[in-house]
Amino acid sequence: MKSPLRSRYDVVIVGGGPAGLAAALGARQAGVEHILIVDREIEAGGILNQCIHSGFGLHYFKEELTGPEYAERFIRNVQSDQVEILTDSYVLDISPALQLEIISGGYGHLQLQAQSVVLAMGCRERTRGSIRTPGFRPAGVMTAGLAQKMVNMHGVLPGRRIAILGSGDIGLIMARRLSLEGCDVTGVYELQPHCSGLTRNQVQCLDDFGIPLHLSATVAFIHGRDRVERLTIAPVNHELIPDLSRSWDVACDTLLLSIGLIPENELSTRLRLRMDPATGGPQVTSNLETSLPGVFACGNVLHVHDLVDFVSEESLRAGRFAGEVAIGMRRPSDNISLQAGENIASCVPQSLSPDREQIIYLRVKRPLKNCVLTIGDRYEKSFRMLVPAEMIRLTLAPELLDRYFGEMLKIDVRLREAT
Amino acid sequence: MNSGAEKIVGMSYDVVIIGGGIVGCALARELSRYDLRLALIEKEVEVGFGTSKTNSGIIHSGHHASPDTLKGRLEWAGNQRWSDLARDLKFGFKRIGELLLALQPEDLHYLQLLKKQGEDKGVPGLEIWSPQRIQKEEPNLNRTILQALHAPTAAVINPYEACFGLIECAQQNGAELFCGCPVLAINQTGADFSIQTPQGVFHSRIVLNAAGVFADRVAAMVGAADFKIHCRKGEEYLLDRRLQGIVTRLIFPVPTATSKGVLIIPTVDGPIMVGPTAEEVNNREDLSTSFAGAAKIFAAVHQYCKAISERDTITEFAGLRAVAETNDFVIGPSPVKGFFNVAGIQSPGLTAAPAIATYVTEMLRCEGLKLAEKPVWKAEIDGPFRFARMTQQQRQAAILQDPAFGRIVCRCEAVTEAEVRYAIRHGARTLDGVKFRVRAGMGRCQGGFCTMRVMALLSETLGLPLTEITKRGHGSEVCCPRQDNLSVGDGR
The missing domain is CATH 3.50.50.60 (FAD/NAD(P)-binding domain)
Structure with missing residues (x-):
């Protein structure tokens, strides 16, 4: 009861x-x-x-x-x-x-x-509709997370010959998982010129299993009336537009999507x-x-x-x-606002207060090597490598924040100038 | 209430309807009023799975098609029937009205012509709106629109829900339904047609050919193909609820020779849909969407509404309009006595469908079919029940009666387990069948979260393993068994 x-x-x-x-x-x-x-x-x-x-x-x-x-x-x-x-x-x-x-x-x-x-x-998970992949609408197109639930929770497979669009972490994990289940994972196709998942997943889930990662490529057409039969894969240009003249076909019965959350x-x-x-x-x-x-x-x-x-x-x-x-306890309201600047995709939280040490989480827009992150004019931190897949976590001391009372604090990442 | 696979076939009927789209289903319900042995046979695994499923869902206001055409006459007659049908068959229906936009000076004349045509047909409430009025009523439309023709009689429905409701009503009044039953051949011996299908032979005195894009092929089986059907494909794009409510009426541009143009459709469930394209295709199963189609639609929509972005798409699909060479409905007796065509049902076919059913019934009466009304005929069906549309009190009561109303299966559209179970009891056999009845899987996550729960319910209720549950019939299985022999493949 x-x-x-x-x-x-x-x-x-x-x-x-x-x-x-x-x-x-x-x-x-x-x-x-x-x-x-x-x-x-x-x-x-x-x-x-x-x-x-x-x-x-x-x-x-x-x-x-x-x-x-x-x-x-x-x-x-x-x-x-x-x-x-x-x-x-x-x-x-x-x-x-x-x-x-x-x-x-x-x-x-x-x-x-x-x-x-x-x-x-x-x-x-983002779905097929959100990227408007052309073609038929057969069974066998699903998000990587749904495939994960099928295999790990229900003991059935999404298919036998698998292609994966998008290199998000769940897609990479499922490439490995389905390989272990005896499926043939033909490849991972990523629209961007870089992997969207963590480096460790790229190594442990694709490289270790010999699964190819095709960067700057996408699914340009899904074939098959009832069940997926094959995919047309096309490379994309710098504006991410598929170049159909250089496309090729891949035979498979399943397309997993790992194209973002x-x-x-x-x-x-x-x-x-x-x-x-x-x-x-x-x-x-x-x-x-x-x-x-x-x-x-x-x-x-x-x-x-x-x-x-x-x-x-x-x-x-x-x-x-x-x-x-x-329980009615109050803390001071924030008095500094944060703004994502150059190369910064997002920043959480969006405001701060200098009463205590603060943690902020950032993401960059593109991979950057040898760069400097600045917050306002008083904070600077160097990074050898920043990638969009990995969050940046910073702790900011009250002594630093105290100087910015009532201000807008801009966060930028710039490539280190060659010396 | 079942697909009929287990029924014994070889029976004879007075009337067999070929095709379970909106027209076939409307015919079945209309004819179920009379004392007839009546069957509907459908190629797909469920009714409404062909053209009807991919229709825009618009009940046209009645003034679009010329009264010189059959489609023009049946359009307005059909329009007036839908409020009663929606009430009796418990599907969503909203009379939201439409605005036909004049974007260029040469369009203005067309608005006047159409207003006159509608008024001559008896369509009430037609009004030309000034740019000020348009801005006031639909502030998210572009300010460059010159004028608009407002027609308050236009409405929206989900055409598949109408199909399910119509056929359930027909079945409860004695009609028999056979799904997954494609017609292979038709032979005529005297006054008897024998229709060959994988489920056996159907004998009938009268055959109504409502086979949609395949109607000319079915007619050819009895040598009654005095018409040709070609397919005009339309792609549609359904948009995220973020944009819900930015446009409250159906938005039409001035039409072209082949289509009514790209529309903005506030669907009956709320989300906005844009489309369709109009593209002649040869392949009668070409339901593919394309980069070009998407580009065309969003470019067109931007001419009248800048707020809509292609990035808001949550799903897209394509359907085929069945167009006869005459560009009008092909309804009537064929050269073969007893074989009737109800074909070429392009736009406004959905709108006209109830009127088509009455029209065909009267035609059969004129052709000598004895139509005696049944002493008892029930116009309504009991369900379905939509949790998302219930008030708080109704929800409490529903859960008390059936705790399965307290379990949400589809979080995006707030669909309960009770609704899914009801849908399966009332004919759903596939994931799509559940989806189109209760909306599980139609929302933002597109089935990412609910697919396995719906599959488990189908599996449990139908007594099938998960691996035999399909998306939309044989060949579209969703998953397969694990392989006993675990290996890492071929050692690439």
């Missing part, structure tokens, strides 16, 4: 993946009493549950774990912290007064009042939170609070991370700040 839910919570967390779980621990650290995680799936853990490969936790736990192991550690901590987890449940709506409308497999229709809310809904901000947009088009997530203060007071965001719903370890770090903080707000 399930214990009846409360009608009021200090902190309600939407999403029970790595972000939501860490946020719950953070809220508990802040000293709040009633914390609830709402998750759509039958069990918490989010997408980690289908990531059975290892490589998680190197930063956070200083050891190498599989996805389910990483999730398990957090779930255990959350449970021993007496956080309630409501699974098989879906948040339909959040009102600006932080009333949540939930439907639940176990409890039916619910309405709860929260003091503060943490958004931790994660992200979804999009934060899942349906609830955020319905709440009319101020969004950042560069990240696809809400704009947040250094407390990870969105434009609606009392609503916080963390993890991939805020910006797509490269490593789950950073999701956990960020979400612990978001949960703590949400907890503080729930």
Whole structure:
């Protein structure tokens, strides 16, 4: 028999993946009493549950774990912290007064009042439609994450002869996974002139298995009425336009897409939170609070991370700040705004306050060798190599920030001039 | 309520309809009023899976086609029938009206002509709007538009939902449905047609040929091919909900000789769709989309709405219009007695479909078919129930009655497990069948999250392994079994 839910919570967390779980621990650290995680799936853990490969936790736990192991550690901590987890449940709506409308497999229709809310809904994969790949619409075209769920959760294969469009990390992981399952992975085709996934995945998942990575190439046509039969692959020019005169065909029965991730901000947009088009997530203060007071965001719903370890770090903080707000504690508002400058694709958070050490996450627009990152006119850091696939994490000391009261702080990355 | 694969065939019917598109389904429901042995046979695994599925979903306002044509006469008659159909068959329907835009001075005359044509046909409410009025009503359209003709009678539906509703109603009134049943040959012996299919032979006194893009080939099987069908392909692009509501009416440019032009369509479920193209193709299965098609559509749309970007596309698809040489519907008796063509149903075919069904019924009566009304005929069907459209109170009540309403399967479109189960009970056999009935997989993630849950429900309900669940029928299996022999391949 399930214990009846409360009608009021200090902190309600939407999403029970790595972000939501860490946020719950953070809220508990802040000293709040009633914390609830709402998750759509039958069990918490989010997408980690289908990531059975290892490589998680190197930063956070200083050891190498599989996805389910990483999730398990957090779930255990959350449970021993007496956080309630409501699974098989879906948040339909959040009102600006932080009333949540939930439907639940176990409890039916619910309405709860929260003091503060943490958004931790994660992200979804981009699909064929978003890149408008021409051709037929057969079975066998799917996102890499769906293929991962098929193999790892349901014990079936997406096909036998696999091509992968896009070199995102899930695509690279699936190239290896399906090779191990005995599938023939014909190649990975990447529109950009550089790999979109982590270097370690490129090495361990493609190079080690002899799977070719074709850069500056895309799928120009999908053939096959009922099931994929073959693909026309075309190289692209510097404007990313396919050159059909140099195209070639590849026989395969499956096309996996690993062409990017999009934060899942349906609830955020319905709440009319101020969004950042560069990240696809809400704009947040250094407390990870969105434009609606009392609503916080963390993890991939805020910006797509490269490593789950950073999701956990960020979400612990978001949960703590949400907890503080729930019990009426106040921190100074931000008084410095951050702006992505040259070669910077995105920056989170979008503003800072000099009252404490701050962490910011950045991504660059293109690979850069031997470059210098500057923040305003007083901070400078050299990098041998920066790539879009890997986030840049910087900690900024209060002494530095204190000099920028009320200013707009611009972040640039420039190539080091030849001396 | 089933595809009929397990039925014993060899039975004889009074009327057999070939083709389960919107026309065949509308015919089936109309004829199910009468005391007839009636069957509909469909080549695809479910009804509505051909041209109807890929239609723009517009119930045209009634003034577009000339009253000198059959399609022109049936257009306005059909338009007026859809509100009742939507109510009885419980599919989405919104009478949102349309605006036909004059972008160039030479278009202005056409607006006047069309207004006159509509008024002569009895289409109410036609009004020419000034640029000021257009700006006020549709502020996201470009300011360069000279004038627009407003027609409040235009509406939007999902054509596949209409097909499912029509056939379910026909079946509940006694019509029989056989899917996955392509016609291989038709022989005539006296007054009896024998229709050969992989499921057996159907005997019938009357055959209605509603075979869409294949109608001339079916007619040729009995030597009744006094017409030719060619295919005109149309590509459509469905856009993200980010743009929902920026245009509230159907937006038409002034048409060309072959099409109504590229439209902005606020679909009945909200998202905006743009298209279609109009391209003559030879291959009757060419449902491919193209770079050129996308480029054409977005270039056209930018002439009247700059807010729409091709980057907002969430999915694209193509469909084939069945066009007869006469450029009009081909409806009537053929040279072979008892064999009737209901062919060449191009735009405004969807709009006209209910009127086509009545027209054909009257034609059959005139040809001597005895039509005795059944003592009991039920116009409505019970479902489907859409959680996303329920009020809070209705949701609470639904969950109390069936806890499966409390389990969301498709997060993008808020589709519950109860709706998926209902769809399968009412005929869905494939992923597409579920998708087109309940919208699971139609949203932003395009099935990334819900595909496996829907497949598991199909597998459980139909008693099939996951590896036999298809996207849209045999050959489109979604996954395959793992290989027992694990290996790293051939050691490349």
